[in-house]
Amino acid sequence: MGRGGRVLLLAFVLFLTSHLTTPASAATKSCLLVLSDLTSWPALIAGVTNQYEQLYLFKEISAIGLQIDNSLFPALKQLPGVLAVIPDRLHKVQTTRSWEFLRLESGGEPKKEWKYDAKFGEGVVIGNVDTGVSPTSQSFRDDGFGAPSGWRGKCDSGEDSTFHCNKKLIGARFFNAGIQVPNFLDQPVEGKQLNQTDLNSPRDYDGHGSHTLSTAGGGFVQGASAFGRGKGTAKGGSPRARVASYKACYTAGCSSLDILAAILAAVEDGVHVLSLSVGAPAADYVADLMAIGTLYAVHKGVAVVASAGNSGPQPGSVSNLAPWILTVGASTMDRDFAADVVFGNSTIKGRSLSASTLPVGQPYPMISGQNACAADQSIDNSTLCFPGSLDPAKVRGKIVVCTRGVNGRVEKGLVVKQAGGIGMVLCNDAGGVDIIADPHLLPAVHCSYSQCWDLFKHLQSTQFPVGYITAKDELGVKPAPVMADFSSRGPNTITPQILKPDVTAPGVDVIAAYSEEAPATDLPFEDRRVPYNMVSGTSMSCPHVAGVAGLIKAKHPDWSPAMIKSAIMTTGESRVQQATELH
Structure with missing residues (x-):
């Protein structure tokens, strides 16, 4: 310096x-x-x-x-x-449709501003501080890339002899001294303990880092989907940029010392844009090692983008408040993973990311969890589709209607499947608000409490109720964007006169690359591995903006981080999309 x-x-x-x-x-x-x-x-x-x-x-x-x-x-x-x-402080880590929604492409074809003016971010290096990277992901192929010039970084494979970089993924390093300090993790979450394989390799054993890095700078991959849904061409905001991974986060969390080391290393290696989908509760800037590290980065000409946090809608919950950081909240885009339940003369609508559906027009017997109660179980348990609560003799070959609560949403589907059921309708209880597109283990749909009223009436009034489940991807959903409920809100609790977050970007149901070293979900029984996954969070919105920053840097290589931040903030709009506008 x-x-x-x-x-x-x-x-x-x-x-x-x-x-x-x-x-x-x-x-x-x-x-x-x-x-x-x-x-x-x-x-x-x-x-x-x-x-x-x-x-x-x-x-x-x-x-x-x-x-x-x-x-x-x-x-x-x-x-x-x-x-x-x-x-030191503990930090935590906070697509096929995004870029069309952001008007960089139309009808699946890139607009000239993206392809020719910004050249898809060619010549820019985007660094990502996260859980590592999957070097075998198709999003990081180096087809058509030449040797990078001016790059000072390295590919540190650690004890992982099978890890290799290429001309697209030009750097990978890992930092683990802080996370290993005794007592730093006072109470590790079960299943999230440190392990030496993860600690001594730049490889992503979580999936988060591969997802965020590919969103910012992943290449074009045709036919990508999450569990068969949202199929299309995956790509990052700067698909021709080169990328570098700086692993400072692990399944157990992140040390701010390790994050600081990663940031400083990225700057010295020669990255142009830094994407930081990590955060901790707001603290005075001098006590925030991310703030100190990013101040150094910005001073050296590196644009820094960070996630706002997932503690919304609580007021004052936003993190990464330093004024030199471009802080990003999360909002929806105009795509929905819709699913319907058809029964009698009625159809109720919900959401699902199930990999399979039941044949259209072929009805199956339906039963409520309440009526499928096993002999030694309470009706309260079977209503919730609690493990062991369903009678296989009553459930086999049927669609089971379960009520949300206590055990996990996807776990309820596992219970139905283990009892011999062939589908599930998950109904919110009276207090439930949101409906989630989960990657269920069998054909399933999650519906609101009000929608499910008609279904429960049908089940009670019909001697042999039948129905089926369908699913489809819906585009052009209005209104959009809408702020995600989980996205952390202002005001800025450290410097109130500076508004945070700075901007919002797509952060709900984002499809991007994933690590096949990691299970597809956090569920303890999960054994599926997927190359692309759908994830939500401000972690997903942050790299969208990092990708856009890469495009601006490619078109205006002499622009400072402040100029790039200003360009992004002053060209954004605050209205929702009602017709063809992006805001």
């Missing part, structure tokens, strides 16, 4: 450092030690203790990542030349 940049960062730290607090209880913790001079830091710390471990040396920002007893934090702060002691 040049002298001017370092002075800028140190001034920033000095201005805000008085707001930091120190944990009261003593334990071995990781932290960032920011110094005015790195020359003699070992001797400086030796005046306090010799019991520490160096995790990272950040020459770019004159700082060190340490593992040390946090009871010593106050003593470290008093040492001459120490500007700040910043505790």
